[in-house]
Amino acid sequence: MSTYILALDQGTTSSRAILFDAAGQIVASAGQELPQIYPQAGWVEHDPNAIWQTQRDSIQAVLQKTAVAPERIAAIGITNQRETSLAWQRSTGEPLGNAIVWQCRRTAARCQFLAAQGLTDEIRKKTGLVLDAYFSGPKFEWLLQNVPRARELAAQNDLCLGTVDAWLIAQLTGHRQHVTDPTNASRTMLYDIHAHDWDAGLLALFGIAREALPQVVPSSGVVGHTDPAVFGVAVPIAGIAGDQQAALFGQTCWQPGHAKNTYGTGCFLLSHTGGQAKPSDSGLLTTVAASADGPAYALEGSVFVAGAAVQWLRDKLGVIATAAESEELARQVPDSGGVVVVPAFTGLGTPYWDPQARGTILGLTLGSTKAHVVRATLEAIVLQTRDVVETMQQESGVALRELRADGGAVANALLMQTQADLLGIPVVVPTVTETTALGAAYLAGLGVGFWPDAETIAAQWRVARRYEPQISADERDARYATWQRAVARARAWATA
Ligand code: ADP
Numbered sequence: 001m002s003t004y005i006l007a008l009d010q011g012t013t014s015s016r017a018i019l020f021d022a023a024g025q026i027v028a029s030a031g032q033e034l035p036q037i038y039p040q041a042g043w044v045e046h047d048p049n050a051i052w053q054t055q056r057d058s059i060q061a062v063l064q065k066t067a068v069a070p071e072r073i074a075a076i077g078i079t080n081q082r083e084t085s086l087a088w089q090r091s092t093g094e095p096l097g098n099a100i101v102w103q104c105r106r107t108a109a110r111c112q113f114l115a116a117q118g119l120t121d122e123i124r125k126k127t128g129l130v131l132d133a134y135f136s137g138p139k140f141e142w143l144l145q146n147v148p149r150a151r152e153l154a155a156q157n158d159l160c161l162g163t164v165d166a167w168l169i170a171q172l173t174g175h176r177q178h179v180t181d182p183t184n185a186s187r188t189m190l191y192d193i194h195a196h197d198w199d200a201g202l203l204a205l206f207g208i209a210r211e212a213l214p215q216v217v218p219s220s221g222v223v224g225h226t227d228p229a230v231f232g233v234a235v236p237i238a239g240i241a242g243d244q245q246a247a248l249f250g251q252t253c254w255q256p257g258h259a260k261n262t263y264g265t266g267c268f269l270l271s272h273t274g275g276q277a278k279p280s281d282s283g284l285l286t287t288v289a290a291s292a293d294g295p296a297y298a299l300e301g302s303v304f305v306a307g308a309a310v311q312w313l314r315d316k317l318g319v320i321a322t323a324a325e326s327e328e329l330a331r332q333v334p335d336s337g338g339v340v341v342v343p344a345f346t347g348l349g350t351p352y353w354d355p356q357a358r359g360t361i362l363g364l365t366l367g368s369t370k371a372h373v374v375r376a377t378l379e380a381i382v383l384q385t386r387d388v389v390e391t392m393q394q395e396s397g398v399a400l401r402e403l404r405a406d407g408g409a410v411a412n413a414l415l416m417q418t419q420a421d422l423l424g425i426p427v428v429v430p431t432v433t434e435t436t437a438l439g440a441a442y443l444a445g446l447g448v449g450f451w452p453d454a455e456t457i458a459a460q461w462r463v464a465r466r467y468e469p470q471i472s473a474d475e476r477d478a479r480y481a482t483w484q485r486a487v488a489r490a491r492a493w494a495t496a
Pocket of ligand 1: 309
């Protein structure tokens, strides 16, 4: 009787459960939307019970749909939205208020204060992170300072603080385990990525007791079993990784210089750096990569607005009716006709880190059409990615040989071809584009011996489409130089 790996993909906007077979193919998936809570401007929360309930319901839905008995699940792998932080009572599993979502800016002033105290370098050295409200440490501190019950329980050693992976594992195991993996720990701003442990100095800085934090366990390997009350049987939980690191693993990027880019709302580009943590001076994050055998690291760069620019064309300009139409319309013109779009709607990320940059359209003439603007918008996604790749290559000293792509926008063949053209390296799209869930499944499957070794997995991984560069190096350089001139004009625009 065949057995399966169940991947749980708990994302920002949905919880999904995906069943993989021994060939690493998707058998079926089910998901539910997760409601977003916006208590005030700049604040974003999730209800911890809703996180668990949507996740549990999607597990049940996928099992029902496929009529697979839970006994046939060899292991569970978990991947999750990163940095989102919550607190619960250890003895009862009762959540203490809502989870603070990664996007929430409530701790921005605290982070600015710490930066003014000169802590940026120390934090970067220990954690690989920039001092920003994005990460968990200040969110945990906020919970301790603003939820009186959290303080009481901390005093009684009955408090759990954790990211979403730890919360799901606590629920799945009937509150027997309080664990996280190094990829999630590396996003808390409390974890020393070189010493592989919570950092006493940072715990003291944010007033967090080590006892409240989860134990850090490997990303691959059995960490506990599901409580039979959850879905009838005790299934091993054997894989954990934050979403972007899971995607890097699911793309089989396991060697220095292997990189993947996820084309979703924004872009997240991670490049494996092997067993070496590479520090960054240009705003890349140094982060722990998921691994089934010993410490591994990656550099991470982010583009804030990628697919979101296509949504803007659709919803705000109304020049396309669907995201897919962006390709059709852009193909009506041979090039952007000199139009350059810099979609700095929310500032610019790597390597500029310029919150004052704003969206800009340059090079318009009376001959410019909406097709030119749409084509220039797709090119902007590609050119922002080139900015990240340039930065990574400079910092890591390793030239990328190809870029593996995933995320919703890889459906756009023009976008992918333009990416290959403007990077000058092949862009590869795999057959399974659910790489986040696939990475969690791989980690879990390796953890229980469902797959004997990484080579077996690498041999299963299939390319759906490979885009080779088709323009000259001169043209590539000229177009990139034009982009850089446009970025310079978009920068430092907003005055507040
Ligand atoms: P997320 O996980 O960030 O929600 P997805 O991976 O689901 O994102 O991808 C959705 C994004 O991809 C949207 O921003 C959408 O505009 C963009 N997108 C989807 N299909 C296309 C397409 N064919 N061409 C360009 N962009 C697309």
